[in-house]
Each structure stands twice: as C-alpha cells, then as structure tokens.
Amino acid sequence: MxxxxxxxxxxxxxxxxxxxxxxxxxxxxxxxxxxxxxxxxxxxxxxxxxxxxxxxxxxxxxxxxxxxxxxxxxxxxxxxxxxxxxxxxxxxxxxxxxxxxxxxxxxxxxxxxxxxxxxxxxxxxxxxxxxxxxxxxxxxxxxxxxxxxxxxxxxxxxxxxxxxxxxxxxxxxxxxxxxxxxxxxxxxxxxxxxxxxxxxxxxxxxxxxxxxxGGKSPVIVDSNVDLKVAARRIIAGKWGCNNGQACVSPDYAITTKEFAPDLIDTLRSELEKFYGKDPLKSNDLSRIVNSNHFNRLSKLLDDDKISGKIIHGGQKDIANLKIAPTILLDVPGDSLIMEEEIFGPLLPILTVNNVEDSFNIIKSKDKPLAAYLFTNNKKLKENFISNISAGGLVVNDTTMHLAVPTLPFGGVGESGMGAYxxxxxxxxxxxxKAVLLRSFAGDLSSRYPPYTPKKLNLLKALVNGSLLGILRALLGWHD
Missing domain, CATH: 3.40.605.10 (Aldehyde Dehydrogenase; Chain A, domain 1)
Structure with a gap:
C-alpha cells in the first residue's frame, strides 16, 4: 500500500x-x-x-x-x-x-x-x-x-x-x-x-x-466413549477447521496403548468418508496458506526423529500447497513436531499406560489455549476440569466453546491474556469506572482532626459493624 x-x-x-x-x-x-x-x-x-x-x-x-x-x-x-x-x-x-x-x-x-x-x-x-x-x-x-x-x-x-x-x-x-x-x-x-x-x-x-x-492444544481420548462420534468430532476440530490452521485445533492426541489401535482405525475410516481416498483432491480441505508455512510443515515431517512414525497420510502437493490429513504415532517428545505449535494437518498420537497419565504430559508443557477430553467417566471429567489449566476446556467435543458467547474466549500464560x-x-x-455518590448529610466529625479517643472508638465500631460499639462511642460509655 x-x-x-x-x-x-x-x-x-x-x-x-x-x-x-x-x-x-x-x-x-x-x-x-x-x-x-x-x-x-x-x-x-x-x-x-x-x-x-x-x-x-x-x-x-x-x-x-x-x-x-x-x-x-x-x-x-x-x-x-x-x-x-x-x-x-x-x-x-x-x-x-x-x-x-x-x-x-x-x-x-x-x-x-x-x-x-x-x-x-x-x-x-x-x-x-x-x-x-x-x-x-x-x-x-x-x-x-x-x-x-x-x-x-x-x-x-x-x-x-x-x-x-x-x-x-x-x-x-x-x-x-x-x-x-x-x-x-x-x-x-x-x-x-x-x-x-x-x-x-x-x-x-x-x-x-x-x-x-495459541499453543499445543491436547485432546485426551478415553476408551469409555462413543468412538465413532469422538473420531468425527476430533476430525471436525482438526481438519475441518482450516485443515488444522486454527489456534484451537487439537495439536496432539493422547490415549492408552491398549485403545490406540481402535482410535486410529476409526480416524482412518472417518477421514476416508469425509475426504475420500485421495484427500489432496478434496474440495473440502483448505490448502496451506502459503509456501512458507508449507515448508515449515514439511520440515516437521522430514525430521529424522519421527522417521517411521507416520501411520496415515503424509502426502504433499507443493504445487497446490496441500498436505493430506496425517496421523503419527508415539513421536519422541524432543521431536520438532512436539516442540512447537503445529498449526496444520498433522496429528501426533501419544500413548500412555493409564489415561490419567495424560495429565502429566499436558502439565509438563506451556498452558494451551484449549484442552479437550472424550470420556463418559464422571470422575475423569472432574479431575480434568480441576487439574488442567488452559484457556478453555471442552468435554466430548472440540472447538465448540467458540460458539458459546456467554463463555469468555482467551488464553492463559503462553497462550495469551485477556478474553473476548x-x-x-x-x-x-x-x-x-467506580462512582460513589454522597449527599451533604451524615457528615461525622470523627473523620476530621482533632483526633480523640472517642472518635477512634466510633470509627473502630463503624469498621467492625458493631451497633453497640457505635452507641458506646457516641455516648462516651466505657467498660
């Protein structure tokens, strides 16, 4: 300009x-x-x-x-x-x-x-x-x-x-x-x-x-869920929001080692229903915004530390700046993809022995803009709400808190300050703006010099809210 x-x-x-x-x-x-x-x-x-x-x-x-x-x-x-x-x-x-x-x-x-x-x-x-x-x-x-x-x-x-x-x-x-x-x-x-x-x-x-x-917004998936609904809602929040280019998109998922195969199979199945066998040709997926961000995401995928960790997707079309929905399993914590916000269509899945162990992973990182939990376990929900600090939390969905105008939207710590x-x-x-309105009535002399014990006793009684004390001070009574 x-x-x-x-x-x-x-x-x-x-x-x-x-x-x-x-x-x-x-x-x-x-x-x-x-x-x-x-x-x-x-x-x-x-x-x-x-x-x-x-x-x-x-x-x-x-x-x-x-x-x-x-x-x-x-x-x-x-x-x-x-x-x-x-x-x-x-x-x-x-x-x-x-x-x-x-x-x-x-x-x-x-x-x-x-x-x-x-x-x-x-x-x-x-x-x-x-x-x-x-x-x-x-x-x-x-x-x-x-x-x-x-x-x-x-x-x-x-x-x-x-x-x-x-x-x-x-x-x-x-x-x-x-x-x-x-x-x-x-x-x-x-x-x-x-x-x-x-x-x-x-x-x-x-x-x-x-x-x-922004930040690395996690999604925890318990085994006690409607798996198909959970998978669809994770996909909607990850790839259905600008192909992952959203500050509240799930950045990584955590589930148990035992449940991970079921979650992965369902994600694969639902992704194919949504975007077809060749998602790079889908008109329902946004492209990566520009070549700089395409190259940044490619660098995450080319990291030697995640070699062999891609279990779904990974296809790239540099001419059209498109990257297919990609799932990775058990990437190392010191890999590039786990050290910065992804902001793209890549979803690492980490596995733990018990779903409660996911809390320690989340708390070891900066506070995220959003955190998500899928479960029907009441106690797990309560522990999640009590123990996880994030800009906002959603149970059994992703990103939908944005659509509730009675909730504040904003971050905490590294994910931001203030809300709207x-x-x-x-x-x-x-x-x-604080405004106090007074009349000219009730102008007690006790607030003005000369200060006397009687005035002090009256002010103490006023502060303490004691009606008997106020009377004693006004009348000059002593114990």
Missing amino acids: AFFDAAAMMKGLRGTYASGRTRSYEWRVSQLKALLKLASFHEKEIVDALRSDLSKPELESFLQEIALLKESCGLALKELHRWMAPEKVKTMMTTFPSSAEIVPEPLGVVLVISAWNYPFLLSLDPVIGAIAAGNAVVLKPSEIAPATSSVLAKLLGQYMDCSAVKVVEGAIPETTALLEQKWDKIFYTGNGKVGRIVSAAAAKHLTPLVLEL HGKFSFDAFSHK
Missing part, C-alpha cells in the same frame, strides 16, 4: 473520539447495524476472498466466519442497552449515606491486529466489541490473507463511519508504524513471537493488551 502517516491518522481519530460522537448509544447501534449489513449483503464477495486466500470451503466460510460474525453482531445489538447501563453496587457503613455504581466507559482509540487463518471473523469480531464499547478503532488485517484484507478495507470504507473506524493494510512497515503510536488498547491475534513484539511496543506507553495466541466474545468483548474495550 502507499505510505500512510500514522501520526496524522491518530490525530484525526483522537479528534473524532474527543467530539463524543462514538460514545452515544445511537452511534454504536448504527455502526453495528452497518457491520451486519456488510456481512449479509456481501457474503459471496467474502466467501470468494476466503477461497482465494485459503481455498476455504464455502460451508466453513459461512459457518465458521460469516455466521459467527452475524451472531456476534446481533447479540451486541440486542444486549447493548444492558451492557452500557451502570451497575449498582452496595456501599459500606463508613460511607453512609451513599450510593455507588460501576459505569462502563470507552477506553478511547484502540488498535486491532488480526490473523490470517480466520481473516474475516478474527478481524471484525474484536471490532464489534470495540464499537459496542464506544471506541474509535483501527483494524490492521493480516497481509498473509491479502484478498480478505482488501475486501475488509473496501467494505468498511463503504459502510462504516470512516472518521472513527479505519483499516490499514500492509505488512511489517505499516504494523511497525502503528505500534509506534500511543493507543488506549491493543488487541492482537497471532503467535507468541509477534505477541512479544506487540507487548514490548505497548509497554513503552503502558498500553493495556489482549493477546490471543459476547459481553466479554464489550468489557475488553471498556474501563469500569
């Missing part, structure tokens, strides 16, 4: 925000409705862009990006009055008589840096939260998904208030120029390496952050 003046853009956005326009309920609703129209009227254009960037099947584009975006927008429109309303809270005896409330207010001018794997949804879902909260916002789409980036720039320019909502296309130079500005919040979706760069830039201005990162979706998106871009 042509050079842009980030400082001048920021000055204009600051002026828009200072005018107060973005704070009104009416402005927020108008912009949310505009986003809804954008997603509804330009569905084909969006689907075509996603196909160009990722060869994403139309069903995945609609279900996992467009439909979720519409649902998010609709929920914000429905609930915005309630989200904006001050929350009444109780006060204490020490401030009697008084009332108190928590008032959500916009942070100001915010930056959203998006990812390439769900380039429509992951760009606009945070923008919904920023607008609902009353902010001015800049969206920086990923240059790795150029067709979707171009569509976003064009459509937001047509539908949104361009004095308050802007799109900046480009790559590292443009992102660097944006990060040099002082923002009131930065929302970044991507990997930990870039997340650290964003964090360092934000620290210079003490800018708060939401970091939506539903009201959590509104909260992510709001400041909860």
Whole structure:
C-alpha cells in the first residue's frame, strides 16, 4: 500500500473520539447495524476472498466466519442497552449515606491486529466489541490473507463511519508504524513471537493488551466413549477447521496403548468418508496458506526423529500447497513436531499406560489455549476440569466453546491474556469506572482532626459493624 502517516491518522481519530460522537448509544447501534449489513449483503464477495486466500470451503466460510460474525453482531445489538447501563453496587457503613455504581466507559482509540487463518471473523469480531464499547478503532488485517484484507478495507470504507473506524493494510512497515503510536488498547491475534513484539511496543506507553495466541492444544481420548462420534468430532476440530490452521485445533492426541489401535482405525475410516481416498483432491480441505508455512510443515515431517512414525497420510502437493490429513504415532517428545505449535494437518498420537497419565504430559508443557477430553467417566471429567489449566476446556467435543458467547474466549500464560466474545468483548474495550455518590448529610466529625479517643472508638465500631460499639462511642460509655 502507499505510505500512510500514522501520526496524522491518530490525530484525526483522537479528534473524532474527543467530539463524543462514538460514545452515544445511537452511534454504536448504527455502526453495528452497518457491520451486519456488510456481512449479509456481501457474503459471496467474502466467501470468494476466503477461497482465494485459503481455498476455504464455502460451508466453513459461512459457518465458521460469516455466521459467527452475524451472531456476534446481533447479540451486541440486542444486549447493548444492558451492557452500557451502570451497575449498582452496595456501599459500606463508613460511607453512609451513599450510593455507588460501576459505569462502563470507552477506553478511547484502540488498535486491532488480526490473523490470517480466520481473516474475516478474527478481524471484525474484536471490532464489534470495540464499537459496542464506544471506541474509535483501527483494524490492521493480516497481509498473509491479502484478498480478505482488501475486501475488509473496501467494505468498511463503504459502510462504516470512516472518521472513527479505519483499516490499514500492509505488512511489517505499516504494523511497525502503528505500534509506534500511543493507543488506549491493543488487541492482537497471532503467535507468541509477534505477541512479544506487540507487548514490548505497548509497554513503552503502558498500553493495556489482549493477546490471543495459541499453543499445543491436547485432546485426551478415553476408551469409555462413543468412538465413532469422538473420531468425527476430533476430525471436525482438526481438519475441518482450516485443515488444522486454527489456534484451537487439537495439536496432539493422547490415549492408552491398549485403545490406540481402535482410535486410529476409526480416524482412518472417518477421514476416508469425509475426504475420500485421495484427500489432496478434496474440495473440502483448505490448502496451506502459503509456501512458507508449507515448508515449515514439511520440515516437521522430514525430521529424522519421527522417521517411521507416520501411520496415515503424509502426502504433499507443493504445487497446490496441500498436505493430506496425517496421523503419527508415539513421536519422541524432543521431536520438532512436539516442540512447537503445529498449526496444520498433522496429528501426533501419544500413548500412555493409564489415561490419567495424560495429565502429566499436558502439565509438563506451556498452558494451551484449549484442552479437550472424550470420556463418559464422571470422575475423569472432574479431575480434568480441576487439574488442567488452559484457556478453555471442552468435554466430548472440540472447538465448540467458540460458539458459546456467554463463555469468555482467551488464553492463559503462553497462550495469551485477556478474553473476548459476547459481553466479554464489550468489557475488553471498556474501563469500569467506580462512582460513589454522597449527599451533604451524615457528615461525622470523627473523620476530621482533632483526633480523640472517642472518635477512634466510633470509627473502630463503624469498621467492625458493631451497633453497640457505635452507641458506646457516641455516648462516651466505657467498660
């Protein structure tokens, strides 16, 4: 893109925000409705862009990006009055008589840096939260998904208030120029390496952050399951989500040595039903986003430490940037594929003697963005929820917690900080302002000098909530 003046853009956005326009309920609703129209009227254009960037099947584009975006927008429109309303809270005896409330207010001018794997949804879902909260916002789409980036720039320019909502296309130079500005919040979706760069830039201005990162999300498979359903849901979360290029896709599986053959056979059978005998020719599998990521994934497969470990798939088509669904068995813990997030169609399966042993494997690694368990064992479910720390947990499915707007979505530790979706998106871009309201009545002299034992006794009684103590202090009684 042509050079842009980030400082001048920021000055204009600051002026828009200072005018107060973005704070009104009416402005927020108008912009949310505009986003809804954008997603509804330009569905084909969006689907075509996603196909160009990722060869994403139309069903995945609609279900996992467009439909979720519409649902998010609709929920914000429905609930915005309630989200904006001050929350009444109780006060204490020490401030009697008084009332108190928590008032959500916009942070100001915010930056959203998006990812390439769900380039429509992951760009606009945070923008919904920023607008609902009353902010001015800049969206920086990923240059790795150029067709979707171009569509976003064009459509937001047509539908949104361009004095308050802007799109900046480009790559590292443009992102660097944006990060040099002082923002009131930065929302970044991507990997930990870039997340650290964003964090360092934000620290210079003490800018708060939401970091939506990733990690090695495990899936534990117990023998006490409906195996066919479990296999289909693992496949849907792994290969049915951008062919594994999703931050919440199962990164590796763990099951018992005894049960592993049954799980593998069922995965193979269901994969063939879904994608045919030659999955490289399937129109229902996304391609690898670009040659850099294709080569990265190829390097994982070419690692000498996993020689002979591929038990299904492994086929590659470099001309079309496609890798078939691939299953590996009992790869070493120090292999490349187990040392970094895979973010692709490769699924290592680790085996243990007892399913409970899987917990130790998971806890030996950084906290993941998601963790999954398939079981009908009630005690195992309870232990999983109690012992496994992750951004989110799902029992007997994968990735579906994303579709529940009443649940926060975000990471912990290396997988990120902060959360969004539903009201959590509104909260992510709001400041909860504390407000205490008092009258001129009840102005006790005990809080003012000169300090006396009687005043001290009264204040102690107030703090301790003792009615008898308050009376004693007021009347000067002594034991």
